[in-house]
Amino acid sequence: MKIAMVGSGYVGLVSGACFADFGHDVVCIDKDQSKIDRLHDGIMPIYEPGLAELVASNVDAGRLTFTTSLADGIEGADAIFIAVGTPSRRGDGHADLSYVYAVAKEIGESLSNDAVIVTKSTVPVGTGDEVERILSDSGTSHRFAVVSNPEFLREGAAIGDFKRPDRIVIGAEDEFGRQVMREVYRPLFLNESPILFTGRRTSELIKYAANAFLATKITFINEMADLCEKVGANVQDVSRGIGMDNRIGSKFLHAGPGYGGSCFPKDTLALLKTAEDYDSPTRIVEAVVKANDSRKRAMGRKVLDALGGAEAARGKKVALLGLTFKPNTDDMRDSPAIAVAQALTDAGVEVAAFDPEGMELAKLLMPDVTMVDEPYAAIEGADAIAIVTEWDVFRALDLKRIKDLANAPVLVDLRNIYRPDDVRALGFEYSSIGRT
Ligand code: NAD
Missing domain, CATH: 3.40.50.720 (NAD(P)-binding Rossmann-like Domain)
Known part of the structure; x- marks a missing residue:
């Protein structure tokens, strides 16, 4: 053919x-x-x-x-x-x-x-x-x-x-x-x-319904994560506990900083517009879009909290590890890192960032952020380190070296890639998503 x-x-x-x-x-x-x-x-x-x-x-x-x-x-x-x-x-x-x-x-x-x-x-x-x-x-x-x-x-x-x-x-x-x-x-x-x-119309709708459903799953577990933090529960166990039910399934139940990328944000929005045009509201998707939008900037506030709050954070330095919306891509479209960096620079925080593939595009979207060419260069002198994207290279960081290099051993893990007990045992102040 x-x-x-x-x-x-x-x-x-x-x-x-x-x-x-x-x-x-x-x-x-x-x-x-x-x-x-x-x-x-x-x-x-x-x-x-x-x-x-x-x-x-x-x-x-x-x-x-x-x-x-x-x-x-x-x-x-x-x-x-x-x-x-x-x-x-x-x-x-x-x-x-x-x-x-x-x-x-x-x-x-x-x-x-x-x-x-x-x-x-x-x-x-x-x-x-x-x-x-x-x-x-x-x-x-x-x-x-x-x-x-x-x-x-x-x-x-x-x-x-x-x-x-x-x-x-x-x-x-x-x-x-x-x-x-x-x-x-x-x-x-x-x-x-x-x-x-x-039929053709059905096929067109299947794509939007699939993306909206996946975005809903992510947003659902993100809200459960927030609740876990309030009540002292562990969102990873909640994910496992519900995901083992075949009717629910374990995929797309990883709590994090909110979905981004070139598809979910624009496709959920477009589905809302179609629903509006046909006078058939999709209220669940409406709530998902709203919750995800506010979550990204809230993640910036989470990093500010780790620095002692917005007032105390002014003039401090944060290392951002990972900028793309997910690993193994250079796609920066609607990445949560953009809102996190913006919330930090708005609060007068100095931000140094490293990403294995995304920095060329990120530079254009984050003019106030200093891009460096390896993770430890970002960490040097930092008052807090925030992991935003779960690239493999961040899963095996030399934590002892980080402790020596950073100004303060404060780690905010927005992807839950470290075990709280392990990191705290090394003397880190550690916060993550939906785990206390
Ligand atoms: P993209 O921006 O990476 O690529 C689009 C390409 O089309 C660009 O290279 C552009 O130069 C070219 N183009 C635009 N107008 C043209 C024209 N008149 N003639 C020839 N080329 C032209 O986009 P993408 O990420 O590949 O997405 C394409 C579509 O697929 C979108 O509708 C997207 O929602 C959908 N989609 C994307 C993904 C994904 O993961 N990126 C997954 C599933 C579906």
Whole structure:
């Protein structure tokens, strides 16, 4: 099969490389010339474990190419995927669909054969209908079908998730669309990955419902963590105790500083807007969005408390360890670290930070924070150390060395990666999430 992937960001590039690895002939298209130039030079535009090797081997095998020209890239393609961004629209939180619609229009103008157009971007219910309208309006004489195929991969584990998905969801309205998608995913059929065929609108909603449900699970356990701190209970045991119930499941029950990243914040907001438009309020999701927003800055206050309160904190120094919204990515979008750093600098605290992959992007978002190139440089002279992201490198810190380097042995562990007794035995003042 020949596949064209329009948009070569996280989703487009990972999906494109994986489809090529399945044996398909794939062209990844992006309008960002520098991204395509770098890909031609074998340089990945994102940090994702295993991606550089996967791209290189498929380029070498002649199955994966890159171009900035949509017209050239889609020529002869059986399936044309749209994998461009759908960020929150400034001002109202609706998904900004301008990139998706611009691509649909360009496809309509350039289509030179029959093809299935697949929205892989996360898009609100009804977007597929509009994409279909745009293609019809382009006057193309070729047969086409518009299909929804949301992506569920996680950054940091993207290749494994794509190749061994829990399920593949395909929303199609006709047999042409279904049949081409069956061919596209045939290698996964053979792997026995479950494939769920639904209507297009249902498929679009499944993606938002999934993300909203996961965001709800995280927010639920975060609120339980706050309660644990008040009543002297341990949230990790609460998580285990409820997660062992198969009806609940143990995943996404790790208390922390709040969810961030490129998906949950914008997708929960977009779902609220869809619900509002259809006069069908989703009050649980409303509460989740509100609770998570206020939690991120509250984490900054937690660090200030460890310094003796906002007054005492002025002029002190904090080492922030971890800036990305989760480990194994360089993605800084909506990372809790941004709100934590802001709360600290607002209170007149000097902040030095280290992150294994996120500092280049973080610099732009946190102009008042000093970035250093290894964790102990941030810790030197610090009055408190805050772990914000659970990168492996922070799981095995040399605590004795930290004690010597820091101005005060104060550790705020927003990811619960240390055992309170162990750290306190070394003389640290230690606070974490939902544990006393
Ligand atoms: P991204 O910003 O990393 O990549 C989007 C790419 O599209 C960019 O490289 C951009 O230059 C390109 N682009 C924009 N307009 C274009 C055009 N007209 N022609 C060609 N290229 C164009 O975005 P992403 O993180 O890959 O997300 C893409 C979509 O997938 C979003 O809807 C997102 O919600 C969804 N999604 C993302 C993830 C994730 O983990 N990042 C997971 C599941 C779903």
